[in-house]
Amino acid sequence: MSTTPSWPGLPVTVAGLGVSGISAARVLHALGAEVTVVDGGDSPALRARVAELTAQHGSGLRVRLGDGDTLPEGTRLVVTSPGWPPSSPLLLAAQAAGLEVWGDVELAWRLRKPLPTTGEPAPWLAVTGTNGKTTTVQMLASILTAAGKRTAAVGNVGVSVLDAVLAGFDDGDEAPYDVLAVELSSYQLHWAPSLRPHSAAVLNLAPDHLDWHGSMAAYGADKGRIYQGNQVACVYNLADPATEELVREADVEEGCRAIGFGLGAPGLSQFGVVDGLLVDRAFVPDRAKNAAELGSVKDIEPPAPHNVANALAAAALARAYGVDAKAVREGLRAFRPDAHRIAFVAEVDQVRWIDDSKATNTHAAAASLAAYQPIVWIAGGLAKGATFDELVQGAATRLRAAVLIGEDRALIRAALARHAPDVPVIEAAEGQTGAVAMAEVVRTAQSLARSGDTVLLAPACASMDMFTNYGERGDLFAEAVRGLTD
Template identity: 60%
Template sequence: MTKPDVTGLGRKDSWEGVKAVVGGFGASGAAAVDNLLHLGADVVALAENAKPDILERAELLEVLGARIEIHTGATDTLPDDADVLIVSPGFRPGSPLVAQAEERGVPVWGEPELAWRLRDPDNPAPWLCVTGTNGKTTTVQMLESMLRAAGLRAVAAGNVGLPLTEVVMDPEPYDVVAVELSSFQLHYTHSVAAESAAVLNVAEDHVDWHGSMDAYAADKGRIYERVRRACVYNVADPVTEALVREADVEEGARAIGFTLGTPSVGMLGLVDDVLADRAFIDDRQHSAAELGTLADLASTAPHFIANALAAAALARAHGISAAAVRDGLRSFVPGGHRIALVGERDGIAWVDDSKATNPHAAQSSLGAYDSVVWVAGGLAKGARFDDLVQAVRQRLRAAVLIGQDRQLIADALARHAPDVPVIEVTSGETGPVDGADLMARVVAAARASAQAGDTVLLAPGCASMDQFTDYAARGDAFAAAVRAAIED
């Protein structure tokens, strides 16, 4: 029997007889299963995480006709009759499912690749795509705010918000989609062609997944492939500009830089306290359009301003007015655990940036404050901290370290900032961690080290899963401990 060729299949084709295997059964995996069933495919989902919400999804989709296998070892073997494999970001290159698919010539797609193929050919909402080591979610949500301020039906989706297959299959079409893509997702994209795309920054992260820094950067750069209008890059990060130069884009696509300095022609940047556009106006040789001021932003931290400029570049490339950009910035409220002021007492500010899960993000956060008691540590994911410590050592009053890889940070501090006091707060990593107790002791240590004018900043530079469910749980525990301490 001839195997179906899935290469050209889309939303209006028959998927009957196609054996689709979905690896992973989180939100995006479940959305892929649901929509593949709707198209008539024969679907099996393989997962090893048997959390209650996952089992509940599985029960519903089995009623609709899917075969769901959730148990230890479920993802070790690709079914013999697989025609296509759709994988979640958790599946590394070389993992058993991926390796078997590649050996047998079975196409391997991520959920964004599937979603791109399932767009309505009669009304294909353009994608404005964002990636980067840090700032993706904030930038995409800012972009969504600008698009909605212009009166468009828009949504932030992908690595944040709704799964992309849900977005493209919505019976009420969107006008435009603000898409966050991780390097994991980009690794498994092949035909996605964004209207415009941005790489915010590229710094060491997820090397354990990609195998090397070069491979990580190359996967980030895939976002620029086939771009039609604008490739937005960070003037301060030469890697992002190099990725633009290497990309195979549609004729007429422009390279648009964003900078915290005065913008040159073809860039967005700052002129005093004004966000200025010298890329999307007629007389860009001699003038600039005002897109807003720093007073319109929820934060004036440098990385937050850079995110706003990148979002504005994508919005302007889509034809959004300067007024709508300004209105979108004014109405935007950052998500939780992103440079969030928890409280102040005795001249000491307490800030939760638990979302800073790698050294680059932590450095950006630390750079926003002059004198810091730094709360850091967790799972380093193969990252190093020497460059970070060298860059911020003059700002550090003290460091309070937690987590499995805290010694990596302690060693970097000893090498490059030996005068900075280091307090390690352990939690008995061999057993369950009481997050409330841990953070109560962290806050007590930080409070003893801080002086009036200091900021106690949770910017861990590490992932959280060694001690907490996720970065949000870590931030919540920190915020609760801070409030208990400063309100007593």
């Protein structure tokens, strides 16, 4: 692995003018590098970002809009935004020229500073997976806070990882973070060759972002990078053998342990559930005979199966770091999920309405569908190349009816016809968008639901054909549901 360069005067190109690109540009400029930021777009919004960036930092920082393909002359290092795929012309040119390409996570890892209290940089407890990353990292941060640690959920969520590793070292008003709960996407991991977390978890693996990675094998390999060099624990999902295989393939430090989590009774070096209790048989004395009670399924909100699994993964990472059982329970009790993640909206005429608009792929939707029955399922949008047979097969016995929306609704209708032919299907809001569309969808779902049912918005698709993003889709759903009682 290469050494970290001397920054003053170093010509660095930052690819992308998004949140991570701007953060990288600011940090690199402060280090004395000669920074050029490039972006293929050229919009009023981007120009406003450029004006703000250059006003704050002045000389030594240049921005080039409208040309994201050409590598600036003299570049010695490229720091790329996560969304830029390896096939991007600029990144291909950099690699052809023998230049290193880092992501913002790699840059942050290289810039870590020793804590005054330990003389070592703050440990990273890292999480990746196709689904559940944000919730798990936020649960982990809540547990670490309950243990009295100064921490934050960072990376692909919350605080910028670059800001987090530098926080408190130059500002007398705050202390550095003791430990970081780091969410990492497959994109970020691809461009982070030096990363060596204290402990890490891969929650699950399902096809996603294959257009970026090129294949499922490449996607899985990038996820598996999170285990490289782990010091204490590689946490994997007992229900997903692919995650355990990534552990087997990882090159870790001597003494690092493989720790499984699952919804059944735990074996040795595992976390699981016994009679509604969360149990640790990994980080206890004489684990062949003993176990530690970490809390109850009832401490988790919501207590859906996949969310219990998220909590077990967070608990495993916290225990690997040395957190006691009491803090695990307190942290899980204090945690509340972000909006649009299996969020209870209302109960109207004995029908529960649940917003899981964040379920933008089939893997996430399957977890949501497994938590309820009978279900009136609202699904559809942009499929992003997904197929729906396996999803429908798994959920068929739970479905009361389905309301289909969006551009790729026909794909879900065909899967329902093959695997759940007796489930009533209604297509709604054809050619409509926004609030008008969602109001019709909710009225249609209400007409199909019976007392005791759950109406579940778990679209298994992206939202941009009808809504600005999944957040707007969920907000409009909740607004329309509350309108039923007006």
